Amino acid sequence: MDKFARMLPALLRRTDVVLELRDSRLPLTSINETLEGAIQKWRRERGRIAATSGLPAPASYGAATPCERIVVFNKRDLVPEWGLEPFRRAMLSKFPDHRLFFASWHRPRDIKALNEMLVSVAKEHPHAPELNVLVVGMPNVGKSTLLNALRNIGIPGPTAKALRTSSQPGLTRAISTRLKLSIDPLVYAYDSPGVMLPFLGRGDKGAERGVKLALIAGIKEGLYDVEALAAYLLYRLNVLNPRSPAYLQLLPDTATATADVLEFLDQLAARLGMLKRGGERDLSRAAVWFVKWWRDEGGLASASAPLSPASQTRQGWGFDFEWTVDARSGEDAPAMVQRKMEECIERYLVERREGAGVSVTQEKKKAREEKIAKRMAKTRARLVGRR
Template structure:
């Protein structure tokens, strides 16, 4: 039986989590970029749009303009006096369906021609090698300066490549740098940076870390920076739950049953015919949209009962979320439905379909039965990306991304500046 109608769950108001070390780094970023040749921005493949950090976008765009990129043509450089490249690494690629990787990369490249997109998993040495080779290529573009060729006149100080690694909390920045260091420096290399499954471990800019001896490549690890405010209404609520599910928000800030409810919703969309959570239920179980029904069945299956043989729904919710983070993500990625599947084309009619937790669309019966599915998926993804950008702009204009506390601070700061200006005028002779 396929789920033809998957209602959106009720979600709690998102909490605010923006510690002082995040604000401190945000203020430091423009200065750090003056010493940076390549920005490596890490995002989570499961949330490739939600993990875009709009807080940092302004500083990155200003950096590109100061390095000579054409403001009207993102692919054209007017002044080429120093390196300035931005690579977006979509980490944990093994936790999203393989069939969507290339369509999404093409969709993002068409919308953001100033950025290069690379999918990676730190468990795949080839991915680390590909990223390491990209950095070497940027270095070699500058390397002739060292040998005295014509390019040396353009980059007189290009003796090394400096990389800045940025991104949301818990997307794998420190793990990436450790892997690149092991790849670039021959022989046993100690683990240079501590890593953790919980967000917020890195709270200060790291010392300069050597990633490669030949060529000479250095990098800085940075604190993960959360959005100062996740937003109002349904959009803000969903954004917060998504980030909590991938452990991007500090543990304990969300009710676990709310996370379980949203996770059930998303797994149903990834495969409305045979969702991954059926692995947890008794054989013969059918897909469900009822979170209480699901948690009760899971609790009974796992023997999670309280006094009086009452199913412990909270323990079941904790187990469900933990299962998805540890192994269920791999199962859901490998079992996610694609249009080419015979089960998808078995006459179910129009259906909701999706990829990861950020992209969702409707497929008509004609599209399901048609050909050219890769191009169709890319087009569906481009619509999702466009809608995300429109929503971001609308929230920015409506100040939907500013909390009441932040708005009060902004008003107080504005009033303080006005008083200072008035006082300065009164002091003039």
């Protein structure tokens, strides 16, 4: 990861399109500041972002050179459909230079639409002999799977699986050789190692980010106690559907929603017959089964959660958005959801500006670099004065 992060600026200089993959369940947590800074600098150098405001530059400026940043939210089938359009509008209100795309690798029409988007970018620049695409994102977000699917659609006839894939993070360890995605026009792509967040954050916020990433297998779940993962998953499923959480289908028909993870795991272990020697219920084994169920089946079940109409109810979308439902006069449900999402995004941006994503070690390193830069500037000034 460190090696790729160091290579990224040079790699971007020969890149025409950046496909940045994020997880729809963690659309904010999966924003990587390491990638964000490098991509923004690349777009400024290509004239696509105004150097001062950060907003998109005039369309005519730098348009001769391909420079597209497409943010792909993978696994759209694992979040409720009612939140997709409000989320898209909320993101564009805060990040106007982003080009957003929602996809699920299980839906061929999504892959086909993304392939057509890349081909259209290539056709907009007929003078360019080829279009080079760099796929970046966090570990286990689906980069290699995406490239295999794009290649399968873009190249006529049977194509072999070009890149290995895994359900665990860390399989891709180096930049791949160029992979052909389209013949006419020529489109090539590079796969890259997943780049982990440089720092998860301090205190409860940092701990929560880590648990979220462990649940989606973005980092190794062995770093966390499995019962802690189960407790957080239980909490989130209660927020996603306060009336009928998805986990109720695992329990007897008489069971009701609960916030007590020990009570839930005890019921689940009894239902599954998970007992230790002596007849004691095995809560740890039930917690492992619960997390695996959610990854394999429960994610789809929780994505069918309806938007709660009840005022003052806690509601969420994915694992990054949570709000209290309120009914303002004249405001329809999509407008309310968009407003709540914009508030969540603004809180995330405030945390980022206040340095929530910077560790003490990184702060010391930055201060040391600034001190060295000032010392060198003084030295240069003295040398100029002597001349």
